[in-house]
Amino acid sequence: MADFAKRPEVTVSTMGRVHNPTGQGVSATSSQVKAKKVKQLELNNPPTTVVVTSTENGSNTNDSNTHKPADDVDTHETKVGKEGTAKRNIARKKTDSSDSGNYDSRNKKQGGHGKGEWKEHLDPIPADYRPAIEKEDPLYSEEDQGYILGNNTDHHNNNNSAHGAEPRGYDEIESRAIYGPMLTLSEFKIQVANTMKEYFDSGDSDEVIRTLMELHCQEYHREIVKKAISLAMDKGPRERELTSRLLTSLHPTPMSDQDMELGFTTLLDSLDDLRTDVPDANTMVASFLARAVVDEVLPPAFLSDQNNDRPGDPVVEKAVSLLSREHCNARLEKVWGPGDGRPVSELKTEMDQLLQEYLLSRELDEAARCVKQLEAPHFQHELVKRGVKIAMELDGKNAAAADQQKHHDLSNMDAMAALFGFLVRNVIVSEFQVKKGISRLHTLLPDLILDVPAAPKLLKEFEAMAFEGGCLGSTKPATTTTNGAVANGAGGDGK
Numbered sequence: 487m488a489d490f491a492k493r494p495e496v497t498v499s500t501m502g503r504v505h506n507p508t509g510q511g512v513s514a515t516s517s518q519v520k521a522k523k524v525k526q527l528e529l530n531n532p533p534t535t536v537v538v539t540s541t542e543n544g545s546n547t548n549d550s551n552t553h554k555p556a557d558d559v560d561t562h563e564t565k566v567g568k569e570g571t572a573k574r575n576i577a578r579k580k581t582d583s584s585d586s587g588n589y590d591s592r593n594k595k596q597g598g599h600g601k602g603e604w605k606e607h608l609d610p611i612p613a614d615y616r617p618a619i620e621k622e623d624p625l626y627s628e629e630d631q632g633y634i635l636g637n638n639t640d641h642h643n644n645n646n647s648a649h650g651a652e653p654r655g656y657d658e659i660e661s662r663a664i665y666g667p668m669l670t671l672s673e674f675k676i677q678v679a680n681t682m683k684e685y686f687d688s689g690d691s692d693e694v695i696r697t698l699m700e701l702h703c704q705e706y707h708r709e710i711v712k713k714a715i716s717l718a719m720d721k722g723p724r725e726r727e728l729t730s731r732l733l734t735s736l737h738p739t740p741m742s743d744q745d746m747e748l749g750f751t752t753l754l755d756s757l758d759d760l761r762t763d764v765p766d767a768n769t770m771v772a773s774f775l776a777r778a779v780v781d782e783v784l785p786p787a788f789l790s791d792q793n794n795d796r797p798g799d800p801v802v803e804k805a806v807s808l809l810s811r812e813h814c815n816a817r818l819e820k821v822w823g824p825g826d827g828r829p830v831s832e833l834k835t836e837m838d839q840l841l842q843e844y845l846l847s848r849e850l851d852e853a854a855r856c857v858k859q860l861e862a863p864h865f866q867h868e869l870v871k872r873g874v875k876i877a878m879e880l881d882g883k884n885a886a887a888a889d890q891q892k893h894h895d896l897s898n899m900d901a902m903a904a905l906f907g908f909l910v911r912n913v914i915v916s917e918f919q920v921k922k923g924i925s926r927l928h929t930l931l932p933d934l935i936l937d938v939p940a941a942p943k944l945l946k947e948f949e950a951m952a953f954e955g956g957c958l959g960s961t962k963p964a965t966t967t968t969n970g971a972v973a974n975g976a977g978g979d980g981k
Contacts, residue, residue: 667703674706678713686717686725689827691735698740707741711749712756715774719764722861723822730774730822734781746783750775754792754801772804773821779809780818823859833862834872841873845880845898850908857914866915870906870923874948875934877902882938899948907955920957924949 653663669677681697698710711733718729737746753771760767778784789809792802811817820828824836837860844853857869877898909915927934927945934941952958 667705668701669703669706671706671709674701674703675709675713677701678710679717682714682717682729685732686721686728689728691732694732695735695740698736704740707745708748708752710736710741711746712753715753715771716756716760719760719767719770723824723859724827724861726770726774727822727827730777730781733778733783737783743785746778747788750778750784750788751792754796754799757801768801769804772801772808773818775801775805776808776814777818777821779805780815824861830865833860833865834868836860837869837872838876841869841876841902844905845876845901848901850905853905854909854912854914857909863916863919866919867922867926869915870920871926871930873902873905874899874923874927874945875930877948878934878938878941878944881944882940899944900951903948903951903955903957906952906957910955910957917957917959920952921959924952924958 653665656663667674677697681694685691685694698707714729714732718726733746737743741749753774757767757771760771764770775784775789779786779789786809789802789806792799793806796802808814808818808821824833840853840856840860843856844850857866860866860869880898906915906920910917910920924945931941931945938944949958
């Protein structure tokens with residue numbers, strides 16, 4: 487029989503007696519429970535300390551009233567649960583004698599409890615703490631020994647309401663009125679720059695005035711002149727004309743005479759920085775100065791004072807020379823050129839003068855510069871139409887005699903084709919604008935024939951010249967029909 491068969495059967499009733507059938511030596515209570523009870527009894531009933539003293543006869547007496555020192559060695563010594571075993575129970579010294587015996591890590595040295603947490607006793611600054619302010623501080627107030635909202639230098643040492651100053655706002659958090667500018671100088675400049683960008687798009691000066699009035703920063707109004715002109719100098723003639731008109735609208739309200747004079751003085755002082763970004767800053771600032779005098783934004787005495795303060799200043803001298811010319815008022819009203827946003831009728835007049843001057847001088851560079859000054863890239867088809875029309879009228883006078891003599895004099899048409907070829911190559915006029923201008927001429931041929939009978943023939947020859955000069959790209963324009971018009975031509979007024 488196998489050895490395991492001799493073993494007794496293990497059941498629920500015999501489970502604890504397999505290795506100890508009699509059950510002798512097995513305690514009913516575990517050693518851990520006994521140790522805990524003993525420890526609790528020691529805490530509840532501390533033992534009395536017996537001091538043994540010797541008498542004269544050598545006998546020892548016990549004094550139960552004398553206590554043992556508080557730092558008892560037995561309290562913290564290592565205790566062995568059972569003799570002959572390695573199991574030990576080390577009772578460590580607690581940080582507080584009144585503890586129940588459970589170790590509390592909150593009293594650990596070096597702050598080991600609660601990582602990453604700030605306790606109230608670690609932050610000595612209360613929430614409503616406000617540091618003391620010295621009397622020399624601009625924010626010092628004698629009334630409440632606190633802060634004054636705003637940074638108005640005229641009222642920071644005295645009570646604003648006592649001097650009759652009107653509050654410009656109310657702070658609900660501090661529950662007090664606000665005196666002085668509502669914004670700092672840098673914040674005000676940012677607001678002015680954003681307002682000017684919107685004004686360049688819309689041209690609404692009333693909206694600019696409303697925005698400046700809502701800012702409540704009268705002390706910084708002198709900065710408007712410098713900021714507006716410096717932004718306009720980076721733009722085109724239209725933006726400069728709008729800036730000149732805006733300065734006229736801002737005077738005398740909300741900007742006074744003093745604000746305008748201080749603003750232009752600040753502008754003159756910062757010319758060195760402006761010349762770094764705009765090489766032609768001297769001429770532009772002089773034009774702004776002269777235009778401001780014509781618009782009665784600045785008094786004429788301002789230039790005299792600046793001439794005395796800045797002897798030999800080229801900007802002031804240039805402004806004085808612009809005002810000394812004949813018909814200076816009429817000229818300075820158009821100081822920014824034809825691209826200043828003037829009406830279409832005036833723009834057409836400028837185009838006619840430009841083209842006639844070119845046919846007399848034949849200077850391509852000067853004509854290209856004048857075309858750039860028009861600042862009308864979407865209206866250049868009108869320039870093509872008017873240029874070819876003027877050349878037709880000049881060359882068509884001798885068309886009949888040229889047919890009889892079999893000699894064609896197309897010097898004006900050739901010069902006009904050379905001009906538009908030069909403009910297209912220098913990306914001043916696009917090919918689309920040239921094609922659109924020629925298409926409009928096809929539409930106007932019935933009216934042109936009345937003044938120039940050879941208009942269809944001249945237009946056909948101009949198309950060939952323009953194609954050879956690269957004005958029309960790689961495709962030729964549509965040919966004229968029997969009535970002198972094209973089906974896809976753009977309409978025009980013919981004026």
